[in-house]
Amino acid sequence: MKHPEVAELMAKLYFDETTAKAVLIRAGYPPHVLPPFGDASSFWTSVIQQMELGLGPADTLPQLIAQTAGTFQGNLEMQAMHAKWTGTEPPATAAPVGVSPDGPCHTLTLVGADLPDEFLQVIRDQLGSETAELLYVSKQQCSVEIPDPGSGAGKLQQQIQEMVETFTAGSKIKVSYAKYKFRPYLYSQLTVFGPDTTPYLLQSVPATTTPEDIAAAIVAQTRATNERSGGPISTVIDAVTDEGPERLDPEKTLHENNVKDKDKMHVGIKAVAGNISPELRLEAQMRMRAQIRRFALGHPAFEIVEYDNEDLPDRITFELEGPGLAPPENLTDFLAGSENISIQDYRALNWAELRPVEINFHRFTMHLREMFPVVAPYVIWRTPVFHPNIWRLPQPGVYPGTVCLGPLMDGYRPDLDFGWLCQLLIDIGTYRNYDVVDAPTYPDPPAALWARTEPGQELIQSIGGPPMRQTTQREDEKPIAPALWLSPLAEHMARGNHGS
Numbered sequence: 001m002k003h004p005e006v007a008e009l010m011a012k013l014y015f016d017e018t019t020a021k022a023v024l025i026r027a028g029y030p031p032h033v034l035p036p037f038g039d040a041s042s043f044w045t046s047v048i049q050q051m052e053l054g055l056g057p058a059d060t061l062p063q064l065i066a067q068t069a070g071t072f073q074g075n076l077e078m079q080a081m082h083a084k085w086t087g088t089e090p091p092a093t094a095a096p097v098g099v100s101p102d103g104p105c106h107t108l109t110l111v112g113a114d115l116p117d118e119f120l121q122v123i124r125d126q127l128g129s130e131t132a133e134l135l136y137v138s139k140q141q142c143s144v145e146i147p148d149p150g151s152g153a154g155k156l157q158q159q160i161q162e163m164v165e166t167f168t169a170g171s172k173i174k175v176s177y178a179k180y181k182f183r184p185y186l187y188s189q190l191t192v193f194g195p196d197t198t199p200y201l202l203q204s205v206p207a208t209t210t211p212e213d214i215a216a217a218i219v220a221q222t223r224a225t226n227e228r229s230g231g232p233i234s235t236v237i238d239a240v241t242d243e244g245p246e247r248l249d250p251e252k253t254l255h256e257n258n259v260k261d262k263d264k265m266h267v268g269i270k271a272v273a274g275n276i277s278p279e280l281r282l283e284a285q286m287r288m289r290a291q292i293r294r295f296a297l298g299h300p301a302f303e304i305v306e307y308d309n310e311d312l313p314d315r316i317t318f319e320l321e322g323p324g325l326a327p328p329e330n331l332t333d334f335l336a337g338s339e340n341i342s343i344q345d346y347r348a349l350n351w352a353e354l355r356p357v358e359i360n361f362h363r364f365t366m367h368l369r370e371m372f373p374v375v376a377p378y379v380i381w382r383t384p385v386f387h388p389n390i391w392r393l394p395q396p397g398v399y400p401g402t403v404c405l406g407p408l409m410d411g412y413r414p415d416l417d418f419g420w421l422c423q424l425l426i427d428i429g430t431y432r433n434y435d436v437v438d439a440p441t442y443p444d445p446p447a448a449l450w451a452r453t454e455p456g457q458e459l460i461q462s463i464g465g466p467p468m469r470q471t472t473q474r475e476d477e478k479p480i481a482p483a484l485w486l487s488p489l490a491e492h493m494a495r496g497n498h499g500s
Contacts, residue, residue, distance in 0.1 A: 109208075320430075
């Protein structure tokens with residue numbers, strides 16, 4: 001075997017069957033002669049030997065190395081190998097090749113399915129050009145760089161989500177849009193020590209991951225932490241350096257925290273005094289604040305304008321720039337006398353006569369109840385709004401402006417991702433999300449009945465909203481977490497020894 005170092009490195013980087021075979025096919029390797037995948041080491045040894053014997057196009061091996069170098073831009077070993085094969089100079093520092101700190105890089109990321117080629121093609125078809133480029137592929141996750149979508153980012157994201165869902169046969173997937181100041185890439189591996197000092201190996205980790213995401217994944221795997229008396233706890237995460245531990249900013253990406261490929265980190269327990277209930281609330285408040293801040297950093301039109309307490313907020317007010325609708329100026333006159341008619345006659349009114357006012361500014365406030373996170377928060381729209389799923393008028397036990405949203409009502413879960421919730425609130429305000437299926441009542445009946453009319457649908461779609469759905473689309477499913485693939489380091493080493 002002429003190139004054992006290539007097989008060894010590929011086994012480290014593409015350690016699972018799906019990503020290994022996908023990268024080979026993209027490099028031009030004949031799919032019908034792919035060997036069986038028992039373990040990564042034997043698979044890649046067999047593949048590289050076959051390439052050396054001339055199986056497949058002559059440039060398959062160089063193409064494989066070039067593609068892998070583009071994916072693992074933060075891996076110096078991979079960059080050095082690519083430089084050797086191309087006769088160029090290897091990178092002089094640990095900075096990822098091709099990564100620009102100035103950016104920006106607009107991305108669409110798919111989580112929950114191994115469909116990199118289909119995802120890329122769907123995006124290119126939707127954009128009508130070949131300008132979109134695959135940034136990286138990991139297990140059940142891939143990311144694509146796209147041209148700046150401008151104000152159409154939300155609509156494009158929704159369209160791609162719906163199209164990719166046709167490939168997944170009911171599987172839970174998530175397509176997300178984000179703008180980064182650098183070109184996203186993968187770390188080949190990171191070692192993270194849990195609160196009980198158990199080391200975990202994380203492989204193919206996106207540089208856009210935050211320390212907070214890693215800490216959450218580690219804590220979920222650490223039995224000792226979950227069973228600790230006092231219930232859920234807060235954590236901190238430090239980089240392990242020669243000079244000692246360095247605290248990482250939980251809200252910034254690993255790249256922004258200057259994490260390098262094969263670095264080591266440690267997840268620690270953040271001690272909080274008090275009994276179970278204050279500790280639970282404190283941890284939830286800090287998690288909520290971090291998730292909302294991180295979301296706001298990536299969405300310039302969405303701004304946090306007021307806290308009642310910046311460190312441990314119970315009330316946060318937001319402002320949003322985006323299209324929406326306020327109540328029609330003729331609404332009061334139109335409804336005059338309707339309180340004395342039957343429900344059937346009320347619904348039969350000519351709702352198409354209403355003319356909602358187009359707006360481009362929203363202000364709303366999220367409130368935490370005393371029993372948060374056991375009990376859901378609630379959101380009040382402060383600016384005039386005309387939306388089927390927002391209570392415009394006071395009701396028994398309901399404040400005017402209260403948002404009727406599954407994740408804040410019967411679909412609430414204490415582990416709600418507040419970044420995901422912020423996106424839902426944006427979608428509500430800008431009419432990307434509305435429910436007008438036939439029902440006995442609506443939070444705002446005039447808005448719902450108007451939205452079902454032809455003029456209503458025309459206006460909603462003219463401001464970027466989707467057509468009325470024929471079935472109720474509940475949004476109370478738990479959001480899909482970032483795909484982090486980790487295993488106890490001892491298990492990984494045992495598998496490696498067994499395969500050797």
